[in-house]
Amino acid sequence: MAFASSRIDAQEAIIKPCDLCEDDEDVNWFCKDCHQNLCDKCKRTHLRSTVSKSHDLISIAEGLTIGRRSMTYICNDHGDIFQFFCQTCDRNICSRCLFMEHKKHDFIDLRELQTQVKKQVEEIVREKEEERNKMTSNYDELVQSEKESETYLKVQCANIDDRVKVIQCKADEEGEMLKASLSSAMEEQNKEIKDGKTKLQANIRDYDEEIQNVRQELRLQLTSSLNSFVKETTFKLKALRSISISTPSMSRLFVEGTSDKTHIREMIGNIGTPTKGAGIEGITEKEEIQRPCRVLSAQDFVKAVKLNRLEYCASICLSKDGSIWIGGLGFVYKVSADLSTVHHGISNLFVSSCRYIACLQSGDAVVSYGESMVDKFTSDGRRVEFTDLTPRMGTDIAVTNHDLVAINVDRESLVIFSNEGQRLKEIKVDGGIKAFCADREGNFIIAQRNSSTLTLLDGRNGIIKTTWTWHLSPSDISRFTCDRHGNVLVTNRKKNIYFFDKNGEAKDTFTVEKGTIIGICSNQKDHLLILISDTNNTEKLLVAKYLR
Numbered sequence: 001m002a003f004a005s006s007r008i009d010a011q012e013a014i015i016k017p018c019d020l021c022e023d024d025e026d027v028n029w030f031c032k033d034c035h036q037n038l039c040d041k042c043k044r045t046h047l048r049s050t051v052s053k054s055h056d057l058i059s060i061a062e063g064l065t066i067g068r069r070s071m072t073y074i075c076n077d078h079g080d081i082f083q084f085f086c087q088t089c090d091r092n093i094c095s096r097c098l099f100m101e102h103k104k105h106d107f108i109d110l111r112e113l114q115t116q117v118k119k120q121v122e123e124i125v126r127e128k129e130e131e132r133n134k135m136t137s138n139y140d141e142l143v144q145s146e147k148e149s150e151t152y153l154k155v156q157c158a159n160i161d162d163r164v165k166v167i168q169c170k171a172d173e174e175g176e177m178l179k180a181s182l183s184s185a186m187e188e189q190n191k192e193i194k195d196g197k198t199k200l201q202a203n204i205r206d207y208d209e210e211i212q213n214v215r216q217e218l219r220l221q222l223t224s225s226l227n228s229f230v231k232e233t234t235f236k237l238k239a240l241r242s243i244s245i246s247t248p249s250m251s252r253l254f255v256e257g258t259s260d261k262t263h264i265r266e267m268i269g270n271i272g273t274p275t276k277g278a279g280i281e282g283i284t285e286k287e288e289i290q291r292p293c294r295v296l297s298a299q300d301f302v303k304a305v306k307l308n309r310l311e312y313c314a315s316i317c318l319s320k321d322g323s324i325w326i327g328g329l330g331f332v333y334k335v336s337a338d339l340s341t342v343h344h345g346i347s348n349l350f351v352s353s354c355r356y357i358a359c360l361q362s363g364d365a366v367v368s369y370g371e372s373m374v375d376k377f378t379s380d381g382r383r384v385e386f387t388d389l390t391p392r393m394g395t396d397i398a399v400t401n402h403d404l405v406a407i408n409v410d411r412e413s414l415v416i417f418s419n420e421g422q423r424l425k426e427i428k429v430d431g432g433i434k435a436f437c438a439d440r441e442g443n444f445i446i447a448q449r450n451s452s453t454l455t456l457l458d459g460r461n462g463i464i465k466t467t468w469t470w471h472l473s474p475s476d477i478s479r480f481t482c483d484r485h486g487n488v489l490v491t492n493r494k495k496n497i498y499f500f501d502k503n504g505e506a507k508d509t510f511t512v513e514k515g516t517i518i519g520i521c522s523n524q525k526d527h528l529l530i531l532i533s534d535t536n537n538t539e540k541l542l543v544a545k546y547l548r
Contacts, residue, residue, distance in 0.1 A: 018042050032056040077101075085113050128211045132204060139200045146193050153186050293496070293509045296544065302527065303543040305339045315357040315479075316519040316531045316541075317365065324529070324541075325365040325377070327354030332367055332377050339541060358397040358405070360419050366405050368394045374407060376421070386421045398438040400459050408433050411449060414457075427462040429455070434474045439482040439502075447477050447490075454488075454504050468504025483522040491517045497530070512542075 017024045019036035029038040031046065038046055038057070046052050075082060080094035088105035098107060157179060164175040313328040322337035332354050335341070356368040363379035366386055374394050376386040389409060396408040404424070405417040414427040414436070432449030439445060443465065444457040454468040472490065480490035486502030494516060499508040515532040522528050528544040 020045075028060055029057050030060050032058060083110060084108065085110050125211055132208070132211070135200055135204050139197060139204070142193055142196055142200070146190065149186060149189060149193075153182070156182060293511050296510050296512055301542050301544050303339070305541045305543075313518055313531055313533065314353050314355045315367075316521055316529060317357045317359045318521050318523050318529070319359040319363045319365070319379070320361055321363060322523065323363070325357050325359060326531070327357040327365075327367055329353045332357070332365065332383075334365070334377075334379070334381070356395060356397045358399045360399055360405070361403045362419070364419075366397055366399070368397050368407065370395055387417060387423070389415075396433070396435055396437075398436060398444070400438045400442045401440055402442055402459075404459070406436070406438065406444060406459070408436060414444060414446075414462075416459075425462075427457070429457070431455075435477050435480055437481050437488070439486050440484055441486075445480075445482065445488060447472075447474065447480070449474055454500075470500065470504055471506055472498060479519050481521050483526065483528075489520055489522065489528065491520050 017037070018027050018039040020042040021039060023039050026040045027037050028040060029043045030036070031038060031052070032055070037060070043057060046055065046057070074080065075092075075094035075097060078094050078096040080096055082092040083095055084093050084098055084107045085091070086093045086097070086102045086105050086107050088107075089102060092110065093102050093107070098105075160175045160179055164172050167175070313326055315327040317325050319325060319334075324335045324337070324339070326333050326335060330353070353369065354367045355370045358366050360366065360376075365377045367375050367377060369375075370393070372390040372393055373388055374386045374397075376384050378384065386405075387407075389407070392409050394407045394409050394415075395411065398406045400406065403419045405419060405421075406414050407417065409415045409426075411434070412432050413429060414433070416424045416427070418424060429446060429448075431451060431453065434447045434449045436444055436446040438459065442459040444459050446455045446457055447453075448455065452469055452471070452473055454470055456465040456467070457463070458465055472492075476490075476492045478491055480488055482488055488500040488502070488504075490498040490500070492498075495511045495513075497510045497517065497520065498506065499510070500506055512530070512532060517530060518533050519531040520528060530542045530544060532542060
């Protein structure tokens with residue numbers, strides 16, 4: 001949910017950390033265009049950036065001398081102040097928006113919305129504090145019980161001493177035995193009390209941390225709400241264009257794309273042909289000599305595109321119609337086959353990263369976050385839950401030629417689902433699963449976790465058809481895919497692509513000079529799509545000719 005606030009106090013701005021590096025020291029600047037606090041170091045970076053070098057930065061101390069500062073957030077469509085939040089469209093709107101584009105939508109006053117959220121968080125804090133108070137009370141009772149036990153022990157020992165004085169030697173012996181027995185019992189009881197105290201102290205610390213985290217989360221949500229809102233609105237405006245609704249203009253997703261060999265050469269590095277055995281990561285010197293590494297040059301590519309607005313990409317796959325699904329840190333987008341248009345997408349996902357993605361025959365994409373949740377993104381841009389693996393964890397995803405979805409669960413089993421998320425069966429794999437993919441015949445090709453073994457598994461019955469031993473160790477394998485001929489292409493998430501035929505025999509090794517290979521996939525035209533991130537975290541998508 002997006003949050004909005006019509007005013008921000010300068011006194012509040014000065015006590016917040018830097019919005020870029022989250023450091024609390026030297027936070028002396030405020031960007032009036034981005035509405036962000038900046039430390040001295042991030043200020044210099046901010047002014048060097050092409051996007052923000054013309055922004056208006058002011059000293060926070062200077063703002064405080066002027067008095068209380070307020071900043072008004074204005075509707076880009078009508079120039080009025082945001083006063084409402086449209087619950088139907090999940091965005092801030094002004095009063096004119098309410099009676100025009102958002103007529104008959106469900107809405108709520110922004111101040112009332114902020115009050116509701118604040119009350120919810122305060123209620124959570126109140127409940128946690130009540131639980132903490134109960135634990136503190138129990139702890140006090142145990143302390144009192146400990147004191148009473150010590151007093152009781154002293155009184156009993158005194159009584160026994162009085163009896164010993166009167167009784168003969170035999171009574172003395174009996175008294176000593178009684179004291180020893182009683183001391184032993186009390187030691188055991190005291191041990192239980194101390195254990196209980198230790199456990200309660202640990203629980204109290206945990207609750208204190210949880211309360212602090214809730215407060216911290218509220219602060220972060222309030223300070224980052226506007227940035228999240230701007231990002232979500234940008235891509236929702238693009239979707240509105242597709243239904244002929246006038247929206248403010250925005251830059252294209254892909255700002256640099258070319259088929260010119262000179263420009264491609266500039267993006268991927270200088271053309272070079274290294275000598276045998278040079279520059280191959282992850283294999284021995286002997287194997288390097290047998291399989292020399294070839295540097296991919298501009299002649300190998302039909303197109304190179306630099307991605308704008310997409311940072312920290314993690315996965316890529318092709319749908320049946322040729323469009324491309326790209327997942328990454330907090331986003332999933334469907335891009336046209338010519339890499340020029342975003343059809344649908346969801347950004348600002350509250351997940352760490354869309355790490356694995358695979359396409360169904362319908363054009364929908366199934367996404368794994370490396371956690372228990374697996375979602376499906378439909379071809380028209382909707383996000384729905386596919387399955388919940390709790391308490392287990394899902395990683396790699398592959399779709400068979402029968403439109404069945406296979407998920408690598410806990411790195412030890414393949415769990416098969418229908419395209420609607422119905423669980424069908426589970427195949428336990430001896431040796432574990434480092435990574436896997438599906439070929440065109442419905443089989444699974446599995447790289448084992450702790451050995452250099454490649455297994456071809458029948459996708460219908462889970463029977464092993466054959467196994468190969470290859471020169472790659474498990475640590476050299478990140479992602480791999482099958483082309484339509486059954487050949488296997490493997491990337492080590494560094495600079496290399498290893499090529500194996502359908503019999504598991506190593507054929508070639510290719511490398512790129514600039515950047516790190518994030519993901520690969522192939523299409524029906526025998527083109528290889530290579531997703532690369534360079535040292536500046538700039539994502540590039542290269543379309544290569546068939547490398548064989």
